[in-house]
Amino acid sequence: MHIVVCMKQVPDSAQIRVHPVTNTIMRQGVPTIINPYDLFALEEALRLRDRLGGEVTVLTMGPPMAEESLRKALTFGADRAVLLTDRAFAGSDTLATSFALAAALDKVSQEFGEPPIIFTGKQTIDGDTAQVGPGIAKRLGLNQLTYVARIADLDPAAGTITVERRAEGGLQVLQTRLPVLITMLEGVNEIRRGSLDDAYRAARAQIVRWSAADAGITELARCGLKGSPTIVKKVFAPQGRAEKVHQVPTADRSADELAADVIAAIFRTQPPLEDDLLRFAAGQ
Numbered sequence: 001m002h003i004v005v006c007m008k009q010v011p012d013s014a015q016i017r018v019h020p021v022t023n024t025i026m027r028q029g030v031p032t033i034i035n036p037y038d039l040f041a042l043e044e045a046l047r048l049r050d051r052l053g054g055e056v057t058v059l060t061m062g063p064p065m066a067e068e069s070l071r072k073a074l075t076f077g078a079d080r081a082v083l084l085t086d087r088a089f090a091g092s093d094t095l096a097t098s099f100a101l102a103a104a105l106d107k108v109s110q111e112f113g114e115p116p117i118i119f120t121g122k123q124t125i126d127g128d129t130a131q132v133g134p135g136i137a138k139r140l141g142l143n144q145l146t147y148v149a150r151i152a153d154l155d156p157a158a159g160t161i162t163v164e165r166r167a168e169g170g171l172q173v174l175q176t177r178l179p180v181l182i183t184m185l186e187g188v189n190e191i192r193r194g195s196l197d198d199a200y201r202a203a204r205a206q207i208v209r210w211s212a213a214d215a216g217i218t219e220l221a222r223c224g225l226k227g228s229p230t231i232v233k234k235v236f237a238p239q240g241r242a243e244k245v246h247q248v249p250t251a252d253r254s255a256d257e258l259a260a261d262v263i264a265a266i267f268r269t270q271p272p273l274e275d276d277l278l279r280f281a282a283g284q
Contacts (some may be wrong), residue, residue: 001048001049001052001053001054001055001116001117001156002054002055002057002112002113002114002115002116003045003048003049003054003055003056003057003115003116003117003118003119004045004056004057004058004059004105004108004115004117004118004119005038005041005042005045005056005057005058005059005073005078005118005119005120006038006041006058006059006060006101006105006118006119006120006132006133006136007034007035007038007041007042007058007059007060007069007073007120007121008034008035008038008060008061008062008066008069008124008126009032009033009034009035009060009062009065009066009068009069010032010033010034010035010124010125010126011031011032011126012031012032012033032065032066032068032069033069034069034072034073035121035124035125035126036121036125036186037121037122037123037124037125037184037185037186038120038121038124039121039191040121040184040185040186040187040188040189040191041119041120041121041182041183041184042056042058042073042076042078042119042191043076043189043190043191043192044119044151044182044184044188044189045078045117045119046076046077046078046192047189048117048151048154049077049079052154052156055079055080055112055113056077056078056079056080057078057079057080057081057082057108057112057115058070058073058074058078058080058081058082059081059082059084059101059104059105059108060081060082060083060084061083061084061085061089061092061097061100061101061104062083062084062085062089063085064083064085066083066085067081067083067207070082070083070207071202071203071205071207072202074198074201074202074205075194075198075199075202076191076192076194076198077192077194077195077198080112080208081205081207081208082104082108082207082208082209082210083207083208083209083210084100084101084104084210084215085209085210085211086211086212086223087224088212088217088220088223088224089212089223089224090224090225091224091225091228092223092224092225092227092228093228093229093230094127094129094131094132094135094230095135095227095228095229095230096222096223096224096227096228097132097135098131098132098135098136098138098139099135099139099222099223099227100212100215100217100223101132101136102135102136102139102140103215103216103217104210104215105118105136105140106140106215106216107210107214107215107216114179115179116156116159116178116179116180117161117178117179117180117181117182118136118137118142118179118180118181118182119181119182119183119184120132120133120136120181120182120183120184121133121183121184121186122146122147122183122184122185122186123183130146130183133146133181133183134146134181134183136181137181140181142179142180142181143176143177143178143179143180143181144180144181144182144183145161145163145165145174145176145180145181145182145183146165146182146183147165147166147167147183147185148163148164148165148166148182148183148184148185148188149163149164149165149166149171149185149188150163150164150188151163151182152164152173153175156178159177159178160175160176160177160178161175161176161177161178161180162174162175163175163182166185246265246269248261248262248265
């Protein structure tokens with residue numbers, strides 16, 4: 001079974017800087033890491049590979065330095081790494097990114113075999129949109145399972161997969177047919193420590209590099225800033241509030257007394273709220 005993991009090299013979230021003119025993330029001089037959510041997707045892919053056999057290919061789109069994260073993925077046990085890199089991709093939003101990655105995944109299928117399962121993390125820590133995975137699935141016509149907490153069953157012969165998906169208010173158990181794209185939640189597994197053999201193999205490995213032309217992308221107007229309709233109007237740090245926190249004494253107080261004090265404090269700071277509630281209670 002051939003499994004593909006789409007991952008991203010992201011700036012360390014503690015040191016992210018934003019360009020004051022373009023409002024895009026400045027990556028130069030900022031330490032980078034593998035997007036943490038993608039590590040859970042990678043581990044799940046490796047577990048399936050270990051159990052069922054096959055190969056795991058990791059794919060990323062980014063600048064040449066993204067090769068560092070791909071080699072790190074190889075040290076964990078991935079079999080192959082593909083870097084999609086081209087200046088035409090600079091400034092891509094989620095729409096342009098999903099377009100380029102979908103084209104690269106078509107190329108991966110042609111070169112290394114069609115993957116019945118494509119994994120991504122639930123989102124990235126730099127964009128936090130959770131849109132790229134579903135965007136890829138839509139472009140490739142794949143069934144998509146998002147926010148997956150556990151793969152309950154996988155039957156390659158029957159071409160079906162059953163997963164547990166975290167949802168508001170509980171857990172959903174979903175079954176669908178392969179091929180499928182899965183976005184994995186955080187904390188659902190623990191990434192393994194790579195072996196010494198994998199570390200040596202990763203250091204010597206030939207990273208497959210594709211430009212836009214190599215991936216068969218001819219519509220460059222759909223890539224990079226040109227193909228990104230998302231516009232960041234303004235980036236700013238929120239200002240701290242001048243109001244001080246109001247503390248309600250709790251010593252020797254009953255729950256009813258505390259509730260009454262909290263409600264009274266809310267009404268003092270939000271006078272219109274009390275009038276609205278009274279009108280609602282009167283049925284107006």
